[in-house]
Amino acid sequence: MPMPPLRQRGSVIPGGLLGMLILFAVIEVHIAKHTLDFTRSDYWDWRLTGRYAKHSTPGCQVLCFGTSRIQQSIVPKVIEHQSGLKAWNLGLCWGQAPATYFLLKRALEAGAKPTSILVEYHPTTLSEDPWSAKGFWPDLLNFQESVDLGWSGRDATFLASTVLAHNVPSVKDRSHIQTMVLEALAGRNATMCASTLTSMRNRNINRGAFVMPGDVGFQGKVGENYQAAFFGKPWSCTSLNASYIRRFLELASARNIQIYWVLPPFAPELQEKREQSDNVALYTTFVRQWMAAFPNLIVLDAEHSNFAAKVFYDASHLDREGALALSAMVGNQLRSVQGQPPKDRWVTLPQYQAWRPAFEVEDVFMTQAYLQKHGTFRR
DSSP states (O other), X not given: OOOOOOXXXXXXXXXXXXXXXXXXXXXXXXXXXXXXXXXXXXXXXHHHHHHHXXXXXXXXXXXEESSHHHHTTOOHHHHHHHHSOOEEEOOOTTOOHHHHHHHHHHHHHTTOOOSEEEEOOOHHHHHSOGGGGTTTGGGTOOHHHHHHHHHHTTOHHHHHHXXXXXXXXXXXXXXXXXXXXXXXXXTOOOOOHHHHHHHHHHHHHTTTOOOOOSOXXXXXXXXXXXXXXXXXXXXXXXXXXXXXXXXXXXXXXXTTOEEEEEEOOOXXXXXXXXXXXXXXXHHHHHHHHHHHHOTTXXXXXXXXXXXXXXXEEETTEEOHHHHHHHHHXXXXXHHHHHHSOOSSSEEEOOOOXXXXXXXXXXXXXXXXXXXXXXXXXXX
């Protein structure tokens, strides 16, 4: 009796699923190739800084770490002019304490051998959970660093979401992609390309610093957004942030690197409110505890150097004129410490004095003008 013919088995992967996977791959590749359009400029800031740590720091004697407050107030070219020490700024927009540690570790592993480090910790970021910057982490952390932070924070969800967003661009940039689609349907352009290119060129030209324009008309008023950030509750540092500060200081100390904890100025009205709320006293006590634990830690305090409101871009960030003045002060201090370390390791910097460079320092407005004229980005 003849046997009925055997039915051929279908494809192991259903055609519909295969087509969906191909479409998914095509979309992800497209997004990955057009990150200037789809990735927020402040996320790009973290990606760019991660690259700087690996490729730009070897050969530098001074490295700067922290938030946008140091990124926008310490100009490496001025530091070098005043101290003779080549510098690079690795400050981050909304920089987090764990990020400073990972950037230092990455720079040292790349061959950097700094003799001095400038570090700044924003009081607000220290009082908040690093997960407040969850959208930023995928553009900075590699897998090993993601595991480190996830394990330290005892948060498997953070690890999984960060690794996924790092490897699947549409997950990381979903919010902005949605905005771009809605804007496109309305006939508007929502690309971040111009903003990102401006940031990239300005930071490349200024060795990692992001120099804000001067004379922007800031009057010194403290906006409502500062109320919750600075005065919602008595200041304190989270245990997770403190653990990464310790690891940062221990890593630098193990390499015999001189550490400078920089306190950039706040606008006068904001500084006054901070002092009235006792937050300055709480933060000062916190910093002095680290000084006691690390003899190679020197504080450079510019909070009482009389920086007028007119040299600020906003209440917590200096403009071009303020940044030049503070950079000159810090550069002078680095030069003097090379000869003789100060007896008092809490150094109150001099009163504000305008500083005019003999060389060009390109601010954001100048960068925008360059890009508009040339229509391209050049290193």
